[in-house]
Amino acid sequence: MAAVRAVVFDIGGVLERHGDVGFAPRWERRLGLEPGELFGRIRRSGLGRDGNLGKVSEAEFGRALGALFGLDRRSTDELLDDLWDWYAGPLNAEVAGYFQSLRPRYRTAILSNAAAGGVRREEERYRFSAMADVLVYSFEEGIEKPDHRIYLRTCERLRVSPEAAVFLDDVEDNVVAAREVGMRAVQFRDTAQAIADVEACLRDGS
Numbered sequence: 001m002a003a004v005r006a007v008v009f010d011i012g013g014v015l016e017r018h019g020d021v022g023f024a025p026r027w028e029r030r031l032g033l034e035p036g037e038l039f040g041r042i043r044r045s046g047l048g049r050d051g052n053l054g055k056v057s058e059a060e061f062g063r064a065l066g067a068l069f070g071l072d073r074r075s076t077d078e079l080l081d082d083l084w085d086w087y088a089g090p091l092n093a094e095v096a097g098y099f100q101s102l103r104p105r106y107r108t109a110i111l112s113n114a115a116a117g118g119v120r121r122e123e124e125r126y127r128f129s130a131m132a133d134v135l136v137y138s139f140e141e142g143i144e145k146p147d148h149r150i151y152l153r154t155c156e157r158l159r160v161s162p163e164a165a166v167f168l169d170d171v172e173d174n175v176v177a178a179r180e181v182g183m184r185a186v187q188f189r190d191t192a193q194a195i196a197d198v199e200a201c202l203r204d205g206s
Contacts, residue, residue, distance in 0.1 A: 146177030
């Protein structure tokens, strides 16, 4: 097996902890919706996936979100601000610090299923662009995990073979797909476990 030359981390649930759990209930109460209906409507409309695939611009996403819930411009802006605030959850400082410590021994990439508005908020807060050599966002690529093409594209930009890369993600389907293209892949369950498992991959691939 090829020596490890690159490390690829996800953002949500890995570099970031999950966001404010009270966001959806607050807006459901405000809009008179049933529990679970806020994200349920967004999911059924296809708007979330369209955002992740770059089929709508950030402005188009906002207008469509407001129309979905019958909001005026001011309320739409408030919902969007809260949505992106929830989306860009608190930084997992330990994981982020570990990720940055891997440079320059390894080339590094961030690979995330993401919408433009969320990435903008994350960049304002955390400057992920300064943390990694390569950034691969689904909304810019028009494909998302677990599509094999996005893993291969990430490896191409890192200039390594999939067998020479370690991937960390919290979603099992995404981890399975990474292994299918040949990457060493670790599922994030908690910080200590994830770092230990990535380190084991690096030792094995030295």
